[in-house]
Amino acid sequence: MNHVELTGVGRSYGSFRALADVDLTLGAGVTGLLGPNGAGKTTLLRIVATSIAADRGEVRLLGRGLGGHAELTEIRRELGYLPQELGYPGDMSVFGFVEYVAVLKEWDDRRARHHEVRRVLDLVGLADLSGKRISRLSGGQRRRVGLAQALLGSPRLLVLDEPTTGLDPAQRAALRRTLGVVAQDATVLLSTHQTEDVAALCERVVVLAGGAVRFDGAVIDMVATAAGRVWHSDVEVPGAQVSWRTGTGRHRIVGGSRPPGAEAAEPTLEDAYLLMLGPDAVASPA
Ligand SMILES: Nc1ncnc2c1ncn2[C@@H]1O[C@H](COP(=O)(O)OP(=O)(O)OP(=O)(O)O)[C@@H](O)[C@H]1O
Incomplete structure (x- = not known):
């Protein structure tokens, strides 16, 4: 099943066209989005994460159109999103912040919620730091807190905007391992400036430039x-x-x-x- 289906999608900011006529169909697995600064990667990811709306074309996610409030809510229940810049409340602990997001995602049962928060913190290697204040974390550790909240509930669609930024090589390897496991069942779309992350992790690569798709295919075909x-x-x-x-x-x-x-x-x-x-x-x- 295709979890992302974009047809002729476009988005402008005022008179500036950031994304033009994008067709993209994604099923399970990891797809890397590459492109220079200003190419439209974040704009595309925000559309797939339902954070902004396309102003042209058709967007279908997880088999549903974005017709109304009920559809959006259903999609968001199965969607995890790591934005490019996630505002972290520095005073909160790692556990407290991820639990706060879990509450917003309607994990109402306290026991189940705590179990899930521990599971995702473990997945991103932050179990030992769960009591630490976010303000005292390194940039890479903070990025992993962001990833942990995106993984809550094992979403079928995971949208990650530059997840490897600020991670050291060992953390990047750990992230690749985690995403490799997650992507067995989920559709993962991630943006990055690191071509080696795409080569190491993704089957598929999409290159955006000037708001348009320049390449969409297997990583090995692009290398060729x-x-x-x-x-x-x-x-x-x-x-x-x-x-x-x-x-x-x-x-x-x-x-x-x-x-x-x-x-x-x-x-x-x-x-x-x-x-x-x-x-x-x-x-x-x-
Ligand atoms: N809210 C906004 N208002 C006006 N222009 C915007 C807005 N958001 C993005 N843009 C413009 O749209 C274009 C695409 O931006 P976008 O953030 O999607 O690119 P990107 O590929 O993610 O870039 P980067 O690699 O630098 O993060 C850029 O020219 C940017 O200046």
């Missing part, structure tokens, strides 16, 4: 678009589309024609992303 277009060279190559000196002292050349003396390199998702977006990869199209 860079095959034969990435090289290692002992010398700097003037005029390369993208190049940098790596830690080994050799230069990685992405795009352009094969430089003399250069060796072919295994392409990564990042190479494919840089090639696909060209100058848009670094400049906001907005």
Whole structure:
């Protein structure tokens, strides 16, 4: 079953069109949303999280249209959302905050609610910090509190806006493990600027630029678009589309024609992303 079905979806802020004519269908599994700053990722995620409405096109979530209040309530019961910026009340404890969200999500039975809060804190590795005040947490720990509240009730649809921001490598690996388990039954849509997170975690990748979908397909198919277009060279190559000196002292050349003396390199998702977006990869199209 497809949990997300967007047809011709658009959204403007005043006269500025942030999202234009997006078609997207998602079933169970993890999909990564990539794109430069201002590409429209947060706008798209907020639409899928029912936090803002599309002003064009059709949105169906978990098999339902967004017709009225009753449909929205039903969808929100099965939806978890980690916004890009979650305002945390610093005075609350980790447990207190996640329990507060659980109350809002209508976990009325105290025993069941406490059990669920402990379960999600355990899932994100915060069980030992549950009594700590949020104001005393590191940025990465705070991000995991945000993830914990999104996981309450094992939602069938999980929308995560930059969940890996602020996480150290061990925390990112732990997050990948958690999402890998969650995504066996749920549809997970996450945005990130880390192509390696998408390569490690997602089957599918959607690239947005200037509010439009530039690529939608399997991660391996996107990586394949860079095959034969990435090289290692002992010398700097003037005029390369993208190049940098790596830690080994050799230069990685992405795009352009094969430089003399250069060796072919295994392409990564990042190479494919840089090639696909060209100058848009670094400049906001907005
Ligand atoms: N509330 C708003 N009012 C006006 N313009 C907005 C608003 N929210 C977003 N925008 C504009 O819409 C465009 C898309 O923004 P969005 O936050 O969706 O991009 P993004 O891909 O998530 O960017 P980032 O990677 O920087 O988080 C940007 O040009 C942004 O300035």
